[in-house]
Amino acid sequence: MTHAVKAPDSGAKNPKSLYGGTSSRRITVRDIAAAKERGEKWPMLTAYDAMTASVFDEAGIPVMLVGDSMGNCHLGYESTVPVTMDEITLLSAAVVRGTRRALVVGDLPFGSYQEGPVQALRSATRLVKEAGVGAVKLEGGERSAHQIELLVQAGIPVMAHIGLTPQSVNAYGGYPVQGRGEEAAAQLLRDAKAVQDAGAFAVVLELVPAELAAEVTRVLHIPTVGIGAGAECDAQVLVWTDMAGMTDGRVPRFVKQYARLREALGDAAKAFAEDVVGGAYPAEEHSFH
Ligand code: KIV
Secondary structure: OOOOOOOOOOOOOOOOOOOOOOOOOOOOHHHHHHHHHHOOOEEEEEOOOHHHHHHHHHOOOOEEEEOOOHHHHOOOOOOOOOOOHHHHHHHHHHHHHOOOOOEEEEEOOOOOOOOOHHHHHHHHHHHHHHHOOOEEEEEOOHHHHHHHHHHHHOOOOEEEEEEOOHHHHHHHOOOOOOOOOHHHHHHHHHHHHHHHHHOOOEEEEEOOOHHHHHHHHHHOOOOEEEEOOOOOOOEEEEOHHHHOOOOOOOOOOOOOOOOOHHHHHHHHHHHHHHHHHHOOOOOHHHOOO
């Protein structure tokens, strides 16, 4: 897939900025660490295909997550649980091909790392070698620290994910806010420190109270990536279909919708259908003689 990476229209002045910077080489985990030192906030979006990824890359999104949210948003499953390594690998490779600048993070799906560090290394190695991702993400704090340690030792950058971990939906019985109450907050802090100590380069905080996320962000030297975790995180991530108004039905309260793509696409499909039925398409300029 070929496309030009244009500098995004941003007020950012630092050429090294993750968003709005002028460098067109691929972002690395060292750039992410430097942004935390500068106190710079950055955006992350999910992507599941080359064309959408190329749009976000041109818009200057510095980090793209091939999330297992593809289960709900792209593959038609009820949750992230059924997503397989084959599916994540195929779509991660597409997103890598669709991007020039973004750091592409591939999600390790449910069942691909819970057995232990060796299984995690096998799965992560596949994503790096076959799809070409620059980093992987996995869920869990203290419980996943050994996996993170081995991946990092093997040279694979790891983004951790704590707070609400959607792969545990069957254990939660839904998607409840995490870290409420003294003991739960203390556990979240222990999880955050455990993944940092294990070598994670960043940590997603999903659905945790804003005050707690702010405290984790202050305490850690690696960046926090919030989703439903308030404004104090170093970065923010949204599922792209939620962000762009493509998702069918209700979206979570923390989502801000920046477009109404579902409506726009539906209108385009209806206009096409009406033109075909009414004989307005194809017109003379669309025909060959
Ligand atoms: O799979 C995903 O999209 C995620 C984000 C919501 C962080 O894990």
